[in-house]
Amino acid sequence: MTDRGERIVSVLEEAFSGLMTADPAAFRHKFRKMAAEPFAFYRGSACLFYADMAEMPDEWADDRTGRIWIQGDLHAQNFGTYMDSEGTLVFDVNDFDEAYLGAFTWDLRRFAASMALLGWRKALPDTAITDLIRTYVLSYVAQVRSFAEHPNDELFSLRLDSTEGALHRVLQRARLATRIGLLDDKTVIVDYERRFRRDREGIHELPPEVQEAVLRAFESYLDTIPTGKRASSRTYAVKDAVGRSGFGIGSAGLHAYNILVEGRSQALENDVVLSMKQANIAAPSRIVPDERIREYFTDHGHRTAVSQRALQAHADPWLGHTQIDGVGYVVAELSPYEADLDWSDLTEPADMLPVLDYLGRATAKMHCVADSDSSQTLVDFQCEEAIASVLEGRDEEFCDSIVEFALDYAQQTREDHRLFVDAFRDGRIKGVGSTA
Helix, strand or coil, X not given: CCHHHHHHHHHHHHHHXXXXXXXXXXXXXXXXXXXXXXXXXXXXXXHHHHHHHCCCCCCCCCCCCCCEEECCCCCCCCEEEEECCCCCEEEEECCCCCCEEECHHHHHHHHHHHHHHHHHHCCCCHHHHXXXXXXXXXXXXXXXXXXXXXXXXXXXXXXXXXXXXXXXXXXXXXXXCCHXXXXXXXXXXXXXXXXXXXXXXXXXXXXXXXXXXXXXXXXXXXXXXXXXXXXCHHHHCEEEEEEECCCCCCCCCCCEEXXXXXXXXXXXXXXXXXXXXXXXXXXXXXXXXXXXXXXXXXXXXXXXXXXXXXXXXXXXXXXXXXEECCEEEEEEECCCCCCECCHHHCCCHHHHHHHHHHHHHHHXXXXXXXXXCCCCCCCCCCHHHHHHHHHCCCHHHHHHHHHHHHHHHXXXXXXXXXXXXXXXXXXXXXXXXXXX
């Protein structure tokens, strides 16, 4: 195996060894998904990306721009819709499992490289891919400057009344969804009361001792909901709880539960489904040595919830965190109003360019809203001013650096994917094997 192949194996083993030992079958499933093609490998190997970032010079990261809130795993498929706490449908970043503090360039580099991989998968020439990435980066920079010149960045969002084209269609599709539709899919009425369906794939009954632990954790979670977002005690009355498995490529080996609660009234149509999911170590935290940041969080569930509140101006009012046996969990609503952008519908660069413009603006909003104006205390300066200052007069140079990185790293990822597949097939990744 080559030195790079050995590096890939060692980074994956270091990042996932504990989870692989606990559930090797889940990781065989994850790794087979990653083996499908380079973009899938890239999505599942954020730990490798950050191991590489630790060794890569970054002239754009200084004392301030090197420690802002970042999404941590920003790629083309981590954007979608959600209903914010004000009741507005928003298109934005929708995954915060890897969120942490780090260099703003890490998010931009990771997203740009994902677009280069996506463009390669669509057989686009490098010139077209370059145009897409430049559109994204220049849109990001322009929006940052706009925030610096005109405060109140939390007022900006991509909504039904501020979007067109593909993003507007995603928002429209999300608007057609209903809470009762989600409830009909996941629950059934038994003796005039709603219960989870046990016949759905990935859903399982909880042993009594596990159910008891989950309910205790739920009670603790209630104390983490911000005072201004708490509802009446009846709203949080638990009706049912089940175990859940078989979700996302990045969540292999993690425990998760669905909890059914009363909602704002006793009407069955107002019941709410919550997710209580085990949180994992954020990939960027592996290369950020700042103990002050590390000590700010009680556990990874706390980190995930705090990060989401920092990066979203009006986060889910159900968002909170808890612990089971000392392990952190994040709690949030399973919302019917979540819809992802389907990149398979976008095949021509002309159709993709407006989308990249929107995504650049959304990334800027995310970075700039989490600063001294938000409720967290780790970032005590205005991010838009810090980023605008480090880019001053060098927008084109910055854009060129991101494009060059993206094209080079996408090529490296395609080779990494081949090396990973060979290592996995040969059983060289300890603790998981290549066969059951």
